[in-house]
Amino acid sequence: MYSEKVMDHFQNPRNVGEIPDADGVGLEGNPVCGDVMQIWIKVKDDRIMDAKFKTFGCGAAIATSSMVTELVKGKTLDEALQISNAAVAQALDGLPSHKMHCSNLAADALHKAIDDYRNKARGDAQAKDAGAAN
Ligand code: FES
Numbered sequence: 001m002y003s004e005k006v007m008d009h010f011q012n013p014r015n016v017g018e019i020p021d022a023d024g025v026g027l028e029g030n031p032v033c034g035d036v037m038q039i040w041i042k043v044k045d046d047r048i049m050d051a052k053f054k055t056f057g058c059g060a061a062i063a064t065s066s067m068v069t070e071l072v073k074g075k076t077l078d079e080a081l082q083i084s085n086a087a088v089a090q091a092l093d094g095l096p097s098h099k100m101h102c103s104n105l106a107a108d109a110l111h112k113a114i115d116d117y118r119n120k121a122r123g124d125a126q127a128k129d130a131g132a133a134n
Pocket of ligand 1: 030033034035057058059060061101102103105
């Protein structure tokens with residue numbers, strides 16, 4: 001059975017949508033079932049200020065996506081990278097064991113969004129350095 005928190009986040013998911021001018025985007029698919037999650041993050045001073053998601057998936061995937069967007073707001077990028085699928089499931093008061101794989105989507109998509117942000121930031125810094133050298 002699902003916990004009340006899972007049902008709440010499934011029926012009233014927080015932070016659904018896109019951030020058009022996002023600083024990082026992560027897309028992850030679940031190889032077990034083919035479900036997909038995309039997450040957008042807004043970053044300022046190394047901290048996640050906003051996060052939104054769209055998930056094409058089961059109830060557990062939607063609930064974990066919703067929860068991860070709540071968990072990351074206000075966290076530094078390093079703190080956000082520490083958020084594991086188990087931590088997301090725990091924040092929802094647990095998931096049935098056969099649905100634990102669903103929580104990988106949210107954690108993995110988040111980590112990809114952070115990587116995306118860091119890659120872009122590195123690229124911008126290199127472009128600036130190249131500009132300064134010319
Ligand atoms: Fe696909 Fe849950 S069954 S993510």
